[in-house]
Amino acid sequence: MPARPASFPAACGLRRLAGSFLLVWLVCVARVSGQEWTPQPITGLDGRFTLRGDATATIGTDDTGYFNYTDYDHTTLHLVRFDATAALRAGDHVTFLTELRAEGDSLHGEWLGAVYAAFVRYRPWTARPIDLSAGLVPTAFGAYTARSYATDNLLIGTPLAYQYLTAIRSDAIPANADQLAAMRGRGWLVEYPIGSHTLATGLPLVSLSGYDTGLLVQAGGVRGRVQGLASVTAGTLGSPGIDHNGSPQVAGRLVVRPAIGLVLGASAASGHFLEQSVADLLPPAQQHRRYPQRAWGADAEYSREYWLVRAEVVASDWRLPVIDQPAIDRPLGSIAWYAEGRYKIVPGLYAAARYDHMTFSDIQTSLGKTTWDAPVSRVEAGVGYSLTRWLLIKATIQHNTRDTARVPALTLPSLQAVLWF
Amino acid sequence: MVLKHSIAGLSLLALALAAIGGPAGRVLAQSGPGSIRGHVDIQRPASPIERRVTASEPGETMAHESPRDRRAVVYFETAPRGAFEDRESPHATLDQRNEAFVPHLLAITVGTVVDFPNSDRTYHNVFSLSKTKRFDLGRYGTGRSKSILFDRPGIVRVFCDIHSHMNAFILVFNHRFFAVTDADGHYEIDGVPTGTYTLSAWYEGAVRDQGSVTIGPEQRAPELNFTVR
Numbered sequence: 093m094p095a096r097p098a099s100f101p102a103a104c105g106l107r108r109l110a111g112s113f114l115l116v117w118l119v120c121v122a123r124v125s126g127q128e129w130t131p132q133p134i135t136g137l138d139g140r141f142t143l144r145g146d147a148t149a150t151i152g153t154d155d156t157g158y159f160n161y162t163d164y165d166h167t168t169l170h171l172v173r174f175d176a177t178a179a180l181r182a183g184d185h186v187t188f189l190t191e192l193r194a195e196g197d198s199l200h201g202e203w204l205g206a207v208y209a210a211f212v213r214y215r216p217w218t219a220r221p222i223d224l225s226a227g228l229v230p231t232a233f234g235a236y237t238a239r240s241y242a243t244d245n246l247l248i249g250t251p252l253a254y255q256y257l258t259a260i261r262s263d264a265i266p267a268n269a270d271q272l273a274a275m276r277g278r279g280w281l282v283e284y285p286i287g288s289h290t291l292a293t294g295l296p297l298v299s300l301s302g303y304d305t306g307l308l309v310q311a312g313g314v315r316g317r318v319q320g321l322a323s324v325t326a327g328t329l330g331s332p333g334i335d336h337n338g339s340p341q342v343a344g345r346l347v348v349r350p351a352i353g354l355v356l357g358a359s360a361a362s363g364h365f366l367e368q369s370v371a372d373l374l375p376p377a378q379q380h381r382r383y384p385q386r387a388w389g390a391d392a393e394y395s396r397e398y399w400l401v402r403a404e405v406v407a408s409d410w411r412l413p414v415i416d417q418p419a420i421d422r423p424l425g426s427i428a429w430y431a432e433g434r435y436k437i438v439p440g441l442y443a444a445a446r447y448d449h450m451t452f453s454d455i456q457t458s459l460g461k462t463t464w465d466a467p468v469s470r471v472e473a474g475v476g477y478s479l480t481r482w483l484l485i486k487a488t489i490q491h492n493t494r495d496t497a498r499v500p501a502l503t504l505p506s507l508q509a510v511l512w513f
Numbered sequence: 514m515v516l517k518h519s520i521a522g523l524s525l526l527a528l529a530l531a532a533i534g535g536p537a538g539r540v541l542a543q544s545g546p547g548s549i550r551g552h553v554d555i556q557r558p559a560s561p562i563e564r565r566v567t568a569s570e571p572g573e574t575m576a577h578e579s580p581r582d583r584r585a586v587v588y589f590e591t592a593p594r595g596a597f598e599d600r601e602s603p604h605a606t607l608d609q610r611n612e613a614f615v616p617h618l619l620a621i622t623v624g625t626v627v628d629f630p631n632s633d634r635t636y637h638n639v640f641s642l643s644k645t646k647r648f649d650l651g652r653y654g655t656g657r658s659k660s661i662l663f664d665r666p667g668i669v670r671v672f673c674d675i676h677s678h679m680n681a682f683i684l685v686f687n688h689r690f691f692a693v694t695d696a697d698g699h700y701e702i703d704g705v706p707t708g709t710y711t712l713s714a715w716y717e718g719a720v721r722d723q724g725s726v727t728i729g730p731e732q733r734a735p736e737l738n739f740t741v742r
Contacts, residue, residue, distance in 0.1 A: 132562040132678075144565045179566040191568045209568035230568060238567070303568065315634060352654035353636055395636065397651035439649040440642050481642060481672055512565075 132513060140181040145513055148173045150248060151198050152506030157499030158280035159470065159492040160249055161257055163293050163301045168250050169490075169506040170198045175208075187213040209303045221312035221319075229308040232321035232345040233329055233359040234298055235391035235404050246400075246434045246444035247472050248488045248508045253297045253406040253428035256450055259465045260295045260410050260424065262331045263288040263367045268416040269455045269464075272424075277466035277496030286415070287370040295330035295365075297387065297408040297428055304332035306340065319347040328363040328385045329408070337371065339364035339382070345389075353396050359389035365410060378413045385410050386423075398436040405429035409453070418456050424464050425453035445473040468494040484510040547733035549712065549726055550701040553585040553694050555741045559717040564678045585698070585716040585741060586620050586684055588691035590723070593706045604628060607671065607681060609637045614671060614681035616693075623666055623687045630658035638674035645669050645685060668718075684715070714739035 134143040152169035160167045173195040180188045190210040196203035211227030230237060236254050239245060249255075257279030259272060264287035266272040275282050279294035306325030312318065322344045327333045329341070341363020348356045366383035391404035409423035432446035448470040452463040474488025486508040493501045561583075602624050608615040610632040621627065629639045631653055639659070640649040645667030650659045652675070663669070666687040673679035684691070690710075692700040709727040713720045722739040 133565055135560055139560065142564075142566050144567075177566050177568060189566065189568055211568075352634070353652065395652050397653065398649070400652075436649055436651065439640055439647045478642060481670070 134513075137180075141178070143176060143178045145177075146173070146175040146243065147511045148175075148508065149198065150506055150508040152248075153504055154199065155502070155504055157492060157494065157502040158257070158278075159468070159494070159502060160255065160490075160504070161280040161293070162250070162255050163257060163296060163299055164195070164204065165202070165293065166195060166197050166204075168255060169248060169504055172196050172198050177209075184218045185215050187215075189213060206302060211303075211308075221310075221316075223308075223310045225308040225310070226306075228303045228305055229323060229325065231304050231325055231329060231332060231341075231361065232308060232310075232323040232343045233361045233387065234345070234389050234406060235355075235357050235393070235402070237298065237300065243484065243510055243512050246432055246442075246476070247446055247474055247490075248486055248506050249446070249448075249470065249472050249490050250300065251404070251428070251430045251446070252448045252450040252468060252470060253404070253430070254300050255296055256428070256468060257282075257294045257296055258330075258426060258452075260330070261287070261292065262295060262328075262336065262365050263292070263370060264290075265366070265370055265412055265415075266420070269418040269420050269457045270459075272420060272455060272464055273457045273459075273462055276462070276464070277468075277494055277498065279465065286373055287367070295385075297406050297426060298329045299332050302333050304341070317349045321345040321347075325363070328365040329361050329387050330385055330410075331365055336367035336369075337364050338368065341385075353394055355391075355393040357389070357391040359391075360387065362386045366412075374413050374415070381413070383411050383413065399433070400435075401431070401433040403429070403431040418458055420455060420464075422453070422455075424455070426465070427451050440478040442476050443474070444476065445471070447471055463495070466494050466496045468492065482512055484512075486510070546704045546706055547728040547735075548701055548703045549705055549710075549728070549735060549737055550699070551587070551737040551739065553587065553698045553700065553714050553716070553722075553739045553741060555583070555585065555698060555716060557742065558583050562678045562680055564676075583717065584616070584618050584694045584696070585700075585714050585721070585739070586618065586691055586693050587700045587702065587712055587714050587737075587739065588620075588684075588686060589688065589702075590711040590713055592688035592690050593708060593710075602626065606630065607639075607683070608632055609639070609673070609679070612673075612676050612679060614673075614679055616681070618682045618684070618693060620684045620686065620691050620693050621663060622689055623664060623685055624662070625685070626660050626662050627683065628658050628660045631655055636675055637679070639671060640674055641669050641671050643667070643669045646683075649674075682718070712737055712739075714741060716741045 150169055150171045155167045155169055160169045175193050177191040191208040193208045194205045209228050211225045211229045214224045236251055259275035259279050259282055261282050264284040266284045267286055281291050282294045283291050304325035304327045306323055308323040310321050324340050324342055326340060341361060343361035345359040362384050364382050365385040371379050385408060387408040389406045393402045407427045409425040411423045412420045414421050428450040430446055430448040434442050434444040436442045451467045452465040454461050455464045470490060470492045472488055472490040474486055476484055476486045478484050488506055490504045604626050605619055605621050606628045607619055608630055629650060631637050634655055636652045636654055638652045645665050646663055646669045648661050663685045666685050669683040671681040671683060690702055692702045694700045705728055707728045711725050714722040721741040724737050726735045726737045
């Protein structure tokens with residue numbers, strides 16, 4: 093399971109009230125000051141300290157199918173989030189960077205507070221774009237990981253590859269294919285007999301719940317047209333955070349900009365995802381085998397004039413121990429892809445849409461062949477309107493379909509306000 | 514407090530800019546023109562807007578805009594009679610260079626067409642949501658330029674939709690009695706008819722100081738200095 097932040101449910105009502113008041117106040121200020129007040133990061137210490145912030149409030153109808161549920165126990169369509177990122181430059185070569193988040197559900201649930209990122213970045217040569225980072229660092233994988241702030245997301249929902257919860261857990265496993273198939277389409281609440289007996293969420297292909305502990309190297313070249321990233325971290329893409337098994341994940345990403353407006357990316361990652369507490373329960377011969385999550389990704393973006401189009405595919409597989417019949421003897425594969433676009437209609441107003449699909453490989457159960465989790469699709473469309481430079485309002489409608497008997501389809505309208513500086 | 518000051522300053526400027534064709538100023542005589550010169554002392558230069566730090570992106574490599582580049586505008590609160598009779602359609606340029614708008618402050622008259630060339634190797638997307646002029650030029654690359662006609666007086670905040678630290682001011686006047694200070698803070702407004710005038714010093718979103726000056730037969734080139742605290 094991903095490392096969870098500290099929760100503070102006792103003050104939930106008060107904090108929600110305070111958050112709502114803050115948002116209303118900011119909206120009022122925005123209306124009064126209009127465009128003329130410039131949103132800007134707070135700086136100090138002769139420009140060596142910089143603080144930026146985002147506040148996001150989302151309201152929507154109840155997601156009874158848990159299509160938008162995250163491994164943070166929140167749904168993205170009810171999310172209220174406050175985010176602050178601070179950077180402190182200590183000389184020309186060293187920067188300390190941290191990101192703090194507090195988030196809650198606008199309808200129900202706990203509020204959470206977390207140190208999302210905390211690392212030191214070292215630049216050996218000031219004139220060369222090469223950075224070494226150590227601490228709680230971003231993983232070198234995927235395009236959407238750098239766009240997870242609400243201001244960068246064209247819509248309100250998160251692409252399935254980065255949010256949708258599968259039936260895989262890192263702290264509990266099924267003994268056979270029948271037990272796995274019984275969890276099809278209920279990644280929001282998964283239970284298996286081996287390992288933790290607590291009901292908990294499954295893993296997404298790539299988690300956005302927090303950065304991972306480790307090292308990151310970033311390097312650019314060819315006049316900014318090529319960028320390479322490599323990371324070694326304790327967790328895995330679906331379960332970042334802390335080390336549960338003593339085996340690191342290795343990830344890499346290459347970004348190429350062959351022409352202005354065109355960005356192409358490719359990513360790969362591999363890491364041992366099964367927690368040691370589960371491995372210890374296996375027969376001795378299986379305890380020391382590797383049970384990795386391996387993933388590949390490709391992405392493209394093209395923009396011109398008032399158009400922006402993007403597409404990304406993430407393929408991932410997990411290998412589970414073979415314990416009982418019918419056996420899970422092949423890696424459990426999943427492919428998620430999306431394509432999205434935006435068109436600016438008039439200054440301040442844009443329309444956007446995304447198609448998202450996620451499929452799973454087959455397993456052989458006692459009842460026959462089936463996918464190990466339920467394929468899911470999502471179409472989301474909406475508009476965004478900037479009341480001011482620093483206040484964006486989004487309205488979207490999302491239609492989800494899933495190959496399960498329980499809630500096979502669900503349409504979800506939602507509204508989001510994003511304030512930033 | 515700063516916000517309040519800013520709004521108040523903007524209101525003053527809006528009033529000044531709206532005084533089209535009125536019998537502005539206390540005109541003593543319509544004899545030969547003089548000039549007003551002086552200095553704007555900016556005691557605490559505004560810091561340039563920093564890039565938004567993100568944990569997921571690499572560190573910056575681009576040089577920052579220097580606070581010394583920030584200039585002020587000195588303008589007549591009310592313009593002399595006949596100041597609005599110029600009917601030129603001049604051009605001005607707001608370049609996009611090294612992820613900054615150059616110049617950061619542009620003062621123009623109504624009817625000016627401003628060109629926005631992109632001199633960087635990356636896309637920019639110039640836009641403004643200001644009431645005076647709302648526009649979005651879309652994304653365009655190196656060597657290309659787009660233009661906008663500014664047909665109403667007022668203040669226009671200009672941003673880039675891709676690079677959040679890029680910003681500029683365009684002040685659109687309906688008379689020609691204004692001047693942008695040079696790098697040392699000096700200004701000069703020529704061709705001013707005799708009379709008594711109130712001038713304002715505007716800096717980074719607000720009127721920071723005001724003063725009065727008289728041009729008469731004995732004083733053709735008075736000096737008026739301002740302080741921005």
